[in-house]
Ligand code: SF4
């Protein structure tokens with residue numbers, strides 16, 4: 173399956189609601205997972221013979237275990253309020269990418285098999301059998317949802333299409349139809365500890381390299397400790413932070429913060445990954461297994477606090493689920509929330525004047541901030557309502573002189589997904605990713621034109637990778653996307669006396 | 672006792688049973704299926720009281736819908752609010768003596784004009800379904816029929832203003848049903864049409880998208896306090912996994 177050429181969308185001044193084009197992206201579907209990766213996660217290797225029965229059983233099971241799924245299947249009034257809220261609909265024009273259109277792919281089957289009107293009057297209520305074509309549509313369109321929950325914010329009932337996409341992926345996995353990108357990655361974490369499949373010696377090497385880089389740069393001997401027992405803080409960060417640009421500058425920023433504040437910290441080779449792709453495939457079991465690695469590492473290293481680096485969905489799992497999945501964390505220092513976001517740590521130190529910044533270090537930049545969907549709509553920071561919006565902005569304002577928000581309709585809880593979340597950050601979905609990025613790119617283009625914005629800061633590994641691609645595609649520069657803690661690291665005034 | 676009376680009498684009993692048992696069962700289901708993870712959407716309140724305030728704002732003002740689309744909000748909110756006023760007016764058929772506030776002139780008059788507002792709101796919603804391509808795409812026959820059904824209920828109700836019906840007898844009929852002392856139901860066409868459509872609505876309620884009414888209160892994105900770090904929130908089925916730890 174080669175990735176086809178596609179027409180490049182033109183950026184508009186304002187994002188407009190397109191007329192729908194049926195089947196516009198029905199050809200898009202990610203590569204399927206190979207047998208060995210399916211099996212290592214406890215799923216059948218390929219489509220099982222009686223897949224229809226298995227799928228319906230699984231659906232019945234999920235309907236009994238997830239109130240969200242059950243209530244959302246029943247309660248949609250088909251009012252259409254969500255239809256123009258999904259970046260994938262805005263970018264692709266495909267009506268199955270309208271949140272309710274996406275939901276209806278499952279709702280039709282639900283009505284047919286789990287409700288009386290659907291059994292007796294299928295035509296009337298749009299009930300359909302679960303055929304191979306329907307399964308293919310599921311595979312295609314439930315992998316065109318980044319589970320960003322923008323639709324859920326606007327729906328009068330609060331119907332969250334992400335819950336439905338997750339359930340659909342879990343059902344598909346249970347009949348042997350899994351997605352390559354997500355399932356391979358989960359396999360790697362289970363085996364090695366991180367998404368990149370980076371083993372401990374290589375990780376140690378990389379960190380050493382980073383120490384040298386920072387030393388050259390700042391003349392301060394900032395450490396990047398790995399597996400150091402009895403440290404105060406266990407830092408769990410997306411493995412992209414070890415390698416990828418612009419992520420790695422963020423990691424250097426965290427290290428500088430810890431160094432300057434005198435907080436002893438360590439990374440763990442066992443839990444060298446903050447990302448938890450178990451969420452993307454809707455699998456409680458897999459998500460829990462990955463989350464437990466962090467608990468194990470915290471116990472093993474005898475730390476007092478757990479802090480997460482910049483990663484959107486990882487922070488969702490950490491903030492909203494970790495306590496449930498892998499708690500209770502009564503063995504940690506009760507004075508700190510478990511877990512903490514690196515922005516919370518920095519913000520707190522900043523307020524206590526432990527950190528001092530020289531804003532002029534960032535005077536070559538004019539900043540805007542991208543609210544990552546999972547941070548914005550599925551988590552919190554600082555235990556104040558809306559803290560996930562204010563803390564990062566406070567930090568940016570403290571470390572730079574020039575900051576402009578993008579248009580109100582495209583930030584905070586209404587933020588547009590980068591287009592690569594939810595397990596879609598794979599080259600086989602590049603068309604979807606680029607089209608899905610369009611609304612965000614349009615909002616960015618406006619602040620670039622109106623305020624001369626030069627850089628967009630983000631606190632999500634997926635956003636950063638996705639934007640590196642999308643920026644080039646839409647005519648921005650690759651390095652205009654930066655880590656928030658890159659700004660922090662550059663502006664932080666460091667004590668050099670230790671040398 | 673006329674056939675009409677017997678037929679409608681029995682139908683109202685059956686429909687009431689279906690409505691209450693069906694709805695209670697749905698609510699029981701929604702209440703007992705666990706929500707295994709914390710998934711509130713922002714701005715998420717931190718406390719139960721905060722959640723109550725949030726739900727009240729959603730129910731009274733349709734806040735999320737307001738933020739989403741002003742037209743749908745306008746038509747939808749007008750319809751629901753008018754429905755409430757019309758329901759108040761109708762209470763006089765089921766209470767004896769009539770509750771004091773129900774008999775207030777203003778409640779009765781508001782209930783009457785609400786009928787027109789309902790029709791206006793519903794026609795607006797129907798218009799959106801027909802003319803907005805995205806809404807047309809997601810509409811099933813049942814979605815149109817539901818709107819038409821409620822429009823007909825409202826219109827037939829309003830028409831009774833002009834085609835005179837013995838309202839007093841209607842009231843006696845319903846009180847009779849409630850206290851098991853049946854009296855004759857007038858067999859005027861418009862009245863019977865109005866009642867038949869209401870019966871239909873009662874019967875399909877627990878099997879249709881009208882479940883959005885209880886659904887909203889059980890929607891985890893709206894009814895959960897955002898306190899995941901302070902409190903473990905673990906479902907019974909998930910607890911079973913813990914023994915394997
Ligand atoms: S906004 Fe909610 S209720 Fe309305 S169509 Fe979308 S999912 Fe259904």
Ligand code: SF4
Nearest residue numbers: 258317318320321323
């Ligand atoms: S969760 Fe996000 S990607 Fe999925 S349907 Fe809703 S708006 Fe679209």
